[in-house]
Amino acid sequence: GENVEQHPSTLSVQEGDSAVIKCTYSDSASNYFPWYKQELGKGPQLIIDIRSNVGEKKDQRIAVTLNKTAKHFSLHITETQPEDSAVYFCAARTPNAGKSTFGDGTTLTVKP
Amino acid sequence: IAGITQAPTSQILAAGRRMTLRCTQDMRHNAMYWYRQDLGLGLRLIHYSNTAGTTGKGEVPDGYSVSRANTDDFPLTLASAVPSQTSVYFCASSDRDRERPYSNQPQHFGDGTRLSIL
Numbered sequence: 311g312e313n314v315e316q317h318p319s320t321l322s323v324q325e326g327d328s329a330v331i332k333c334t335y336s337d338s339a340s341n342y343f344p345w346y347k348q349e350l351g352k353g354p355q356l357i358i359d360i361r362s363n364v365g366e367k368k369d370q371r372i373a374v375t376l377n378k379t380a381k382h383f384s385l386h387i388t389e390t391q392p393e394d395s396a397v398y399f400c401a402a403r404t405p406n407a408g409k410s411t412f413g414d415g416t417t418l419t420v421k422p
Numbered sequence: 423i424a425g426i427t428q429a430p431t432s433q434i435l436a437a438g439r440r441m442t443l444r445c446t447q448d449m450r451h452n453a454m455y456w457y458r459q460d461l462g463l464g465l466r467l468i469h470y471s472n473t474a475g476t477t478g479k480g481e482v483p484d485g486y487s488v489s490r491a492n493t494d495d496f497p498l499t500l501a502s503a504v505p506s507q508t509s510v511y512f513c514a515s516s517d518r519d520r521e522r523p524y525s526n527q528p529q530h531f532g533d534g535t536r537l538s539i540l
Contacts, residue, residue, distance in 0.1 A: 344528050353512050353531030414464035
């Protein structure tokens with residue numbers, strides 16, 4: 311089955327700096343890669359996603375890049391703010407699969 | 423507000439007891455999922471259902487059962503709780519793209535049930 315590895319497990323940045331979280335996946339058939347943000351005491355919420363027919367997607371301060379050949383994708387957050395502090399999860403999903411495989415999460419701390 | 427409702431929000435349970443975690447969605451999503459979240463292990467899939475009347479096993483199904491009698495409800499049952507089932511449980515749902523039936527769609531999560539087994 312699919313295996314997703316996420317790095318780093320913790321990340322601390324200064325407000326205004328950029329943050330990058332990386333994930334690798336094992337199943338070359340995977341074609342959908344969402345990123346979720348989880349705040350304390352809440353369930354994960356989708357922040358951005360990318361499909362395999364696209365190499366990059368951007369939404370304001372958040373961007374995701376996908377390298378299908380290397381089987382890795384990354385989340386980029388620019389101009390970080392304290393409210394970006396949360397746990398971020400990547401996931402990979404294969405066509406027609408009934409399920410996604412999640413990375414183990416990255417705890418991002420943005421220091422004011 | 424449309425979304426997923428989980429109940430209870432938290433529970434302390436004696437080992438050996440039976441417990442059902444409830445999950446209801448009002449978005450008419452086809453697929454529903456149960457995950458457990460343990461520190462350092464991320465989200466692990468317990469069971470899922472692609473449509474009402476069908477269920478499937480995830481990574482960690484042992485000790486859990488589910489049913490999907492209708493579109494909106496997807497209860498998770500622990501037949502005889504054990505301390506290793508202490509965790510935070512999340513229910514999620516996802517829709518099916520009507521123009522691309524097999525297209526993957528994002529999952530919507532509830533706020534979780536915090537379960538402690540003593």
